[in-house]
Amino acid sequence: MSPRRGGRRRGGVTxxxxxxxxxxxxxxxxxxxxxxxxxxxxAAAARGDDVTLIAGPVSLPTPKGVRRVDIESARELQAALRxxxxxxxxxxxAAAVCDFRPRRRFRGKWRKKEAGQERASLELVSNPDxxxxxxxxxxxxxxxxxxxxxxxxxRRAMNKLEKKRMDYVVLNGPSALNxxxxxxxxxxxxGSQRRLTDRTKRAVAKVLVGLSAPHEAR
Ligand code: C5P
Numbered sequence: 001m002s003p004r005r006g007g008r009r010r011g012g013v014t015x016x017x018x019x020x021x022x023x024x025x026x027x028x029x030x031x032x033x034x035x036x037x038x039x040x041x042x043a044a045a046a047r048g049d050d051v052t053l054i055a056g057p058v059s060l061p062t063p064k065g066v067r068r069v070d071i072e073s074a075r076e077l078q079a080a081l082r083x084x085x086x087x088x089x090x091x092x093x094a095a096a097v098c099d100f101r102p103r104r105r106f107r108g109k110w111r112k113k114e115a116g117q118e119r120a121s122l123e124l125v126s127n128p129d130x131x132x133x134x135x136x137x138x139x140x141x142x143x144x145x146x147x148x149x150x151x152x153x154x155r156r157a158m159n160k161l162e163k164k165r166m167d168y169v170v171l172n173g174p175s176a177l178n179x180x181x182x183x184x185x186x187x188x189x190x191g192s193q194r195r196l197t198d199r200t201k202r203a204v205a206k207v208l209v210g211l212s213a214p215h216e217a218r
Contacts, residue, residue: 009044009048009049010051011044011050011088011209012051012087012088012092013041013053013054013092013094014053014055014077014092014093014094015094016056016058016096017030017057017095017096017098018056018071018072018096018098018127019057020073020100020101020127021102022102022122023105023108023109023110024107026110028100028101030177031177032056032058032178033178036094036182036205037092037095038053038055038058038060039202039204040205040208041066042205043205043208045064047209051063051065051066052069052088054068054077054084055068057070057072074098074101074127075127075128077097081134085137088141090141091141091142092208092209093131095130097130098127100125102122103125131145132163132164135164142211142213144167144170145166145169146170146172148173148174148177149172150173153173154185154187157187161187162189166189167189167213168189168211168214169187170185170186170187170208180200181199181200181201182204183195183199186208190214190215
């Protein structure tokens with residue numbers, strides 16, 4: 001890592017969904033609005049961080065003082081993040097990355113006659129796990145990821161925290177997607193748990209940008 005620019009913490013934030021193209025007019029995506037990621041970018045810039053926001057297709061304005069890189073697919077996000085990660089001291093990975101993408105992208109429109117009349121199937125392949133790929137060289141960066149879970153979310157989020165080498169994972173339910181308020185549990189790799197109930201995403205963002213890397217649990 002190169003030294004901090006003017007002593008400011010350099011923050012990388014990802015936001016919004018990814019879009020995985022089927023053909024020139026269709027895609028797979030999800031309901032993420034990018035609100036959480038943009039709120040984090042805004043809160044980080046407000047505390048004086050030098051912020052790069054990598055945003056999927058979202059219709060939100062770029063927060064003041066934030067550098068923005070627009071991406072569409074998970075693979076584009078990965079390429080942009082690889083570059084930003086090298087230069088950052090803290091990463092907030094709020095993007096809702098599509099787990100799968102179509103194996104092939106039709107050059108022209110996917111037509112009914114090619115697909116069959118009543119049924120059609122689309123072959124999907126896994127997208128890379130972007131967070132895990134960059135945290136292989138985590139160093140002493142602060143890494144905060146998210147987990148949207150149903151059912152036994154706590155256990156799954158803890159597993160992701162460890163597997164993806166995060167310092168903190170922010171656990172929330174699917175109702176958080178595309179909503180202005182949310183309830184979250186912030187789990188730290190030191191075993192800490194902090195619950196924030198029915199807060200605006202801006203309020204949650206303020207807490208997140210104030211986190212510092214915890215010590216490993218013994
Ligand atoms: O989707 P999942 O619950 O595994 O996401 C957990 C974290 O990993 C999130 O911070 C998300 O942005 C990230 N992720 C990723 N690459 C994927 C899927 C998720 O970086 N392919």
